[in-house]
Amino acid sequence: MKKLIVSCIIVLAAAFAGMAQQAKPDFSKITLVIHGGAGTITRASMTPEKERAYQEALNLALQTGFEILKKGGSSLDAVEASVRMMEDSPLFNAGKGAVFTNDGTIELDAAIMDGKTRHAGTIAGVTNIKNPVSGARAVMEQSEHVMMIGRGAEKFAQEKGLEIVDPAYFRTETRYQQLQRLKDKEKTGLDHSGGSGSTEPIFIEGNKFGTVGAVALDAFGNLAAATSTGGMTNKRYGRVGDVPVLGAGTYADNNTCAVSATGHGEYIIRSVVAHDIAALMEYKKYPVKKAAEEVVLKKLVARGGEGGVIALDRNGNFAMPFNSAGMYRGYIKNGKREVAIYKE
Ligand code: ASP
Numbered sequence: 001m002k003k004l005i006v007s008c009i010i011v012l013a014a015a016f017a018g019m020a021q022q023a024k025p026d027f028s029k030i031t032l033v034i035h036g037g038a039g040t041i042t043r044a045s046m047t048p049e050k051e052r053a054y055q056e057a058l059n060l061a062l063q064t065g066f067e068i069l070k071k072g073g074s075s076l077d078a079v080e081a082s083v084r085m086m087e088d089s090p091l092f093n094a095g096k097g098a099v100f101t102n103d104g105t106i107e108l109d110a111a112i113m114d115g116k117t118r119h120a121g122t123i124a125g126v127t128n129i130k131n132p133v134s135g136a137r138a139v140m141e142q143s144e145h146v147m148m149i150g151r152g153a154e155k156f157a158q159e160k161g162l163e164i165v166d167p168a169y170f171r172t173e174t175r176y177q178q179l180q181r182l183k184d185k186e187k188t189g190l191d192h193s194g195g196s197g198s199t200e201p202i203f204i205e206g207n208k209f210g211t212v213g214a215v216a217l218d219a220f221g222n223l224a225a226a227t228s229t230g231g232m233t234n235k236r237y238g239r240v241g242d243v244p245v246l247g248a249g250t251y252a253d254n255n256t257c258a259v260s261a262t263g264h265g266e267y268i269i270r271s272v273v274a275h276d277i278a279a280l281m282e283y284k285k286y287p288v289k290k291a292a293e294e295v296v297l298k299k300l301v302a303r304g305g306e307g308g309v310i311a312l313d314r315n316g317n318f319a320m321p322f323n324s325a326g327m328y329r330g331y332i333k334n335g336k337r338e339v340a341i342y343k344e
Contacts, residue, residue, distance in 0.1 A: 029315060030316070031312055033312050033329070034330050035260065038328075039263075083213065097172045098231075107125045110136040110244060115224055121140025122146060125238065129157045133226050209307070217313075225258040242269045278291075307324065318331060
């Protein structure tokens with residue numbers, strides 16, 4: 001009996017110690033990693049002004065999310081805030097500045113996932129929610145569902161008090177011209193394959209993507225991931241990309257990693273990119289960098305898919321592999337902040 005009481009005390013003490021440890025914030029590992037899309041982004045296709053504008057926008061997104069982590073805020077709040085900043089910037093293919101569909105409309109997809117609870121929310125094909133990532137978060141936190149699309153998702157966002165805008169708000173001339181050029185090429189039958197010989201419809205102009213995403217680790221050891229996009233230029237009605245497909249473009253699990261992808265969505269969906277990275281970590285005990293590189297640089301390449309990911313584990317280790325010419329990306333960790341565009 002005495003033995004039993006002693007064991008109970010030991011077990012309880014250990015449990016309390018564990019709880020106390022969990023509740024105590026550890027700021028040494030807080031990390032935020034973001035991307036603003038992968039693709040054929042080369043020095044030759046850039047001007048110094050454009051480069052500076054992208055660097056500023058990436059820095060602002062990093063700063064905004066990291067402020068939250070520094071104050072002990074959650075990784076969920078941090079990824080949502082960073083992605084919102086990039087959605088508001090006309091430079092990226094998300095929110096304002098998103099690409100056009102074949103019909104000349106703009107249809108947005110977004111996702112967010114909490115690594116602690118493994119709860120998630122995603123929306124697809126919405127046309128008037130100013131910050132789609134917040135729409136996704138509302139689905140996660142204020143509905144019983146994981147995924148909502150089109151008019152229903154819009155109605156839900158409105159009911160929950162999210163900012164609704166005229167679809168014209170998202171429109172930029174640059175993106176509109178991009179659609180016209182692709183349509184012209186399609187009409188004349190030129191460059192249908194980007195040189196690959198494939199018969200897929202044209203929706204990649206110069207293979208530039210521009211989706212935005214963020215992954216974060218907070219002081220309480222929780223991971224989160226968020227991604228937002230306009231999809232691909234000239235996409236057909238109703239097309240949904242990888243971003244709101246959990247395990248493809250977005251995934252987070254405290255046991256493994258948080259991932260946000262960018263690139264040719266159809267390939268990312270078929271390769272289940274984000275969850276594959278987590279699965280390699282879970283079942284094969286790969287470190288995050290090895291897992292992310294295996295999927296992006298080997299599996300995706302072998303299948304002909306172009307793109308990249310940001311992936312972060314619970315210890316603040318991260319990787320940003322991409323198999324395209326460039327990827328807008330950046331991170332903040334241990335007082336070090338870096339943004340990059342090209343394959344250096
Ligand atoms: N992955 C996105 C999609 O296919 C495109 C991008 O990364 O820009 O919808």
